[in-house]
Amino acid sequence: MKILDCTLRDGGYYTGWDFSDNLVNNYLDLAKHLPINIVEVGYRGNRKKKSYFGEYYFLTKTKLQNIKKKIGNRTKISIMIDLKDWKTPKELELNLKDCRSCVDVIRFAVNPRNLSKIKKYLEITKKLGFTVAVNLMYVHLTLKDKKIISNVIKLNKYFDILYLVDSYGTLIPGDVGNIIKKIKLIDKNLKIGFHSHNNLELALSNSIEAIDHKVDFVDCTFTGMGRGAGNLKTELLLSYLGIKLNKIKIKNFKNIGNVVDKFEEIRNEEKWGATLPYMISGSTNSPQSEAMQLIKSKRYNMTDIVSYLFKKKEKKINIIKKLNFKKKEVLIIGGGISVKKKINYLQEFLKENKNLFVIFSSSRNIKLFKNLSTRSATCITGNEISKINKNYLNKNKFIINNLIDDKTLLPKKNQNFFKLKKNILSKKINNSPLAISLAAAKEINAKKIFLIGFDGFNKTDKINNYSLFNENQKIINFYDKRLNMVFLSETSYDVKNRTSIFKYLK
Numbered sequence: 001m002k003i004l005d006c007t008l009r010d011g012g013y014y015t016g017w018d019f020s021d022n023l024v025n026n027y028l029d030l031a032k033h034l035p036i037n038i039v040e041v042g043y044r045g046n047r048k049k050k051s052y053f054g055e056y057y058f059l060t061k062t063k064l065q066n067i068k069k070k071i072g073n074r075t076k077i078s079i080m081i082d083l084k085d086w087k088t089p090k091e092l093e094l095n096l097k098d099c100r101s102c103v104d105v106i107r108f109a110v111n112p113r114n115l116s117k118i119k120k121y122l123e124i125t126k127k128l129g130f131t132v133a134v135n136l137m138y139v140h141l142t143l144k145d146k147k148i149i150s151n152v153i154k155l156n157k158y159f160d161i162l163y164l165v166d167s168y169g170t171l172i173p174g175d176v177g178n179i180i181k182k183i184k185l186i187d188k189n190l191k192i193g194f195h196s197h198n199n200l201e202l203a204l205s206n207s208i209e210a211i212d213h214k215v216d217f218v219d220c221t222f223t224g225m226g227r228g229a230g231n232l233k234t235e236l237l238l239s240y241l242g243i244k245l246n247k248i249k250i251k252n253f254k255n256i257g258n259v260v261d262k263f264e265e266i267r268n269e270e271k272w273g274a275t276l277p278y279m280i281s282g283s284t285n286s287p288q289s290e291a292m293q294l295i296k297s298k299r300y301n302m303t304d305i306v307s308y309l310f311k312k313k314e315k316k317i318n319i320i321k322k323l324n325f326k327k328k329e330v331l332i333i334g335g336g337i338s339v340k341k342k343i344n345y346l347q348e349f350l351k352e353n354k355n356l357f358v359i360f361s362s363s364r365n366i367k368l369f370k371n372l373s374t375r376s377a378t379c380i381t382g383n384e385i386s387k388i389n390k391n392y393l394n395k396n397k398f399i400i401n402n403l404i405d406d407k408t409l410l411p412k413k414n415q416n417f418f419k420l421k422k423n424i425l426s427k428k429i430n431n432s433p434l435a436i437s438l439a440a441a442k443e444i445n446a447k448k449i450f451l452i453g454f455d456g457f458n459k460t461d462k463i464n465n466y467s468l469f470n471e472n473q474k475i476i477n478f479y480d481k482r483l484n485m486v487f488l489s490e491t492s493y494d495v496k497n498r499t500s501i502f503k504y505l506k
Contacts, residue, residue: 001215002038003037003038003220003237004036004040004193004217004219004220005031005036005219005221005234006039006080006195007226008024008040009041009042009079010221010225010230011222012043013226013228014225014266014270016054017042017056017057017058018056025070026258026262027222027259028067028070028071030255030258032075033255034238034256035248036075037076038077039076039077039078040107041059041077041079042055042056042059043057044080045082046085049085052473059079065101065102078106080107080109081107081109081125082109083108083118096128100128104131105130105131106130106131106132106133107132107133107135108121108122108125108134109165112139112142112152115152119158122159131160132159133159133193134152134155135165136162136163137165139167140170140171140175149179149183153186153190156190161193163192163195163217164176164180166195166206167288168197168199168286169196169198169200169203169278170283172200172206173202173209174209175206176206177209180210180213192210193218194207194218194219195231198229198230198273198274199274200279200283203230203231203232204233207220218232220236223267224273225272227288228278228281228289229273229288230273235256238256319419320419322418322419322420322421326444327355327356327444328355328445329446329449330357330444330448331349331350331356331358331449331451332359332434332451333361333365333453334361334362334365334433334434335365336456338489338490339368340368342452342488345501345502345505349504352504352505357376357444359378359440361433361436362379362433377396377397377418378399379433379440380410380417381408381432381433385411393411394416398414399418399440400417400420401430402419402421403427403430420439420443422443423435424439425478426478434472434475438485446483448486450487450488455490455491456469456472456491456492469492476493480496485497486499488500488501
């Protein structure tokens, strides 16, 4: 059985695939002296992607060569391919040709519902000389649908390893063994790998069961760093195999401890692990990405998240008012510090543009403004309403999303609330304050939308804000061709029309 450590690849979901050079160098120096056979260092992503992704998502040839040089020839290097990144097999082939000299294994994240689309991608990759692995996601579905296994094995001449990925962290002891038995009944020679998630704190138990059933590969990450609840901890697997079973030899656990300490510093900020929301998502066969998104958005408290994941239903609240008016120009005010910095100029801007309709995307800066109630509204989502005093709540107007679920707190009296007719953005992010604000601006037929207070986040110093940054960037990208957006202040977002508020003042 071989060990594949994918800390940099899976851990990138928390850091935006940005890691310090010092951390990576220490990690690689350690990995090459441990009984780790393969290190998966990230993605070979498509550079046409618009949202921000870091260095270890767009692994360059030079970077891969440097990693290979650091880690040596004994340890193999793997990279992951997300098929959603690629329109054609030829496009992927051109991308992968450059890294044949420094990459050994290519792994494909494969949705079992899209098996018919992967054949040519696998075939081209295998012809290039790589070891090819199919990471079969949502493997719990195979417990009820036997055809998934037989259909993927039909493609086995195009890949070398079939990885079973417990995407939702929902498998329990017994499940893993049953799935492996089904595979071996069809093809006893097929190499099998197992990738666990720790939603139910069963990553080690399920991995031991996979090992007992003679799988060929097991995945792990240092401190369990990985999407959602995270993965099997590398240090735990090494301790189990090295100390308890004495199957592998580790010369110095002190060096492991030093690297673990560095990743623990990130975990203290990012807080991956089997928290209650991830436990519920694992128990209900729900995407842990949904729980992760709710936690990272910082718009909901733990009680709201747990209630929503457990019930998952929309609130039946009768808000009949719609935005049945038109405004040519809109000013959307975010929660950034630039609003406070430029408040005097903003007041002047509003005096000179009395027909502007003002939308507060966040309640954070509403105290800076007075006498705007007749031509303004505040977006409400998550627990935002708990941050607003009753006096403001009674006197002003508010906008909510067209779909209201158990995550959104609303008052019993909602006569001054307006509901969107439609929000065309993806449901995964359309409950964001910025998404609601822009949907409202589109609904009232605004020809020009000014934005201020969307400063962005420092992606290197505040990596815990990466999720919010990426969410807002996706929203901005979506509306880029649909609305005429003008940013009036400094911003770290990638925007088309960046200008200055001073240009609009006399």
